[in-house]
Amino acid sequence: MSLRSQMLKGILEGCILSIIHHQPAYGYEISVILQEYGLENISEGSIYPILLRLQREHLIIGEMRKSESGPKRKYYQLTEDGHEALREFFLQWEAIKNPVDNIVHQGGYDV
Amino acid sequence: MNAKTLIDLNNKKRPLLNEANLAYYENMLIYIRSASNKSEEQTEELLLELLEHLLQAQSEGKNAIDIFGSNPKAYCDELIQELPKEKQKPRLLFVAQISFQTIGFLSLIYGVIGLTKYYFFQIGTVVTSFYPATTFVILVCYLIILFLFIKTVFWWLKQSTFAGRQTNKWIEFIQAWLGVSVFISLFVVIMRLTPKFGPVMQIPTVLLIGFSLILYLIAYLIKRKGQ
Numbered sequence: 001m002s003l004r005s006q007m008l009k010g011i012l013e014g015c016i017l018s019i020i021h022h023q024p025a026y027g028y029e030i031s032v033i034l035q036e037y038g039l040e041n042i043s044e045g046s047i048y049p050i051l052l053r054l055q056r057e058h059l060i061i062g063e064m065r066k067s068e069s070g071p072k073r074k075y076y077q078l079t080e081d082g083h084e085a086l087r088e089f090f091l092q093w094e095a096i097k098n099p100v101d102n103i104v105h106q107g108g109y110d111v
Numbered sequence: 112m113n114a115k116t117l118i119d120l121n122n123k124k125r126p127l128l129n130e131a132n133l134a135y136y137e138n139m140l141i142y143i144r145s146a147s148n149k150s151e152e153q154t155e156e157l158l159l160e161l162l163e164h165l166l167q168a169q170s171e172g173k174n175a176i177d178i179f180g181s182n183p184k185a186y187c188d189e190l191i192q193e194l195p196k197e198k199q200k201p202r203l204l205f206v207a208q209i210s211f212q213t214i215g216f217l218s219l220i221y222g223v224i225g226l227t228k229y230y231f232f233q234i235g236t237v238v239t240s241f242y243p244a245t246t247f248v249i250l251v252c253y254l255i256i257l258f259l260f261i262k263t264v265f266w267w268l269k270q271s272t273f274a275g276r277q278t279n280k281w282i283e284f285i286q287a288w289l290g291v292s293v294f295i296s297l298f299v300v301i302m303r304l305t306p307k308f309g310p311v312m313q314i315p316t317v318l319l320i321g322f323s324l325i326l327y328l329i330a331y332l333i334k335r336k337g338q
Contacts, residue, residue, distance in 0.1 A: 049190055053193045055195075056195055
């Protein structure tokens with residue numbers, strides 16, 4: 001896998017953890033929220049491998065529940081480990097986002 | 112929810128997809144289901160989740176390629192890689208259930224044929240004689256072949272799903288026909304070639320039928336336990 005897509009995956013993982021932290025959500029909801037925040041280039045399907053991995057690592061758990069609109073859906077919520085992973089992601093992201101932004105802009109690249 | 116409920120739900124909802132989305136989704140479904148030793152329940156939960164997503168997207172005018180990309184095989188491989196393995200217990204229960212059913216079936220066939228021959232055509236006696244050691248070897252071989260056959264069918268389904276070529280129904284039919292013929296011939300060959308050894312045992316043929324019913328009952332109980 002290319003470095004670029006690995007980086008993207010890591011960031012997406014952090015975003016998904018944040019969304020679920022805010023409130024338990026199902027797959028479709030998560031993809032809608034990602035898009036609402038402007039991550040429109042990410043294909044909707046790409047969240048599912050990530051959701052599976054987060055479940056396998058016990059950072060989130062999924063539970064089939066009846067949704068308000070009717071059909072049974074799989075709602076995800078954070079586990080204890082998930083909270084910890086989100087905290088770590090947050091700290092790393094905080095530490096990295098401004099320096100990276102500055103470096104990229106200072107290099108004269110701006111669109 | 113167990114796997115069976117999820118499969119039922121999936122069957123009920125799938126027809127709501129339009130033609131193009133259904134074709135795309137069903138390929139994914141066959142491919143992901145035929146991935147061996149993955150947790151069945153997790154697999155079905157994922158499949159239903161993908162279906163719900165696609166249905167919702169369809170109602171907003173999007174199609175499967177928009178959602179899952181133009182390379183479904185790579186996408187499915189990625190999903191399969193992340194799916195958890197099936198636990199040992201359900202797998203063993205499944206193997207035990209199939210084994211009991213198969214032996215029960217063979218026993219029933221032998222019993223019915225033996226009794227029919229005797230009562231309707233006056234051939235043979237009401238007693239069946241057999242070599243327990245030989246029978247055991249044959250049954251073990253049968254079960255091994257049966258599981259190899261199941262594996263092969265899954266492999267064949269998996270590799271033909273996204274083959275991309277226009278599949279010719281006739282070629283597929285002949286392939287399947289040849290496969291099944293080889294499988295059946297193996298059964299006959301093993302029965303003929305296994306040497307008879309060890310002591311001979313004689314039991315009333317009707318006992319074979321009783322025996323098969325007991326095996327079926329055990330298989331049924333195992334199946335219930337597994338659910």
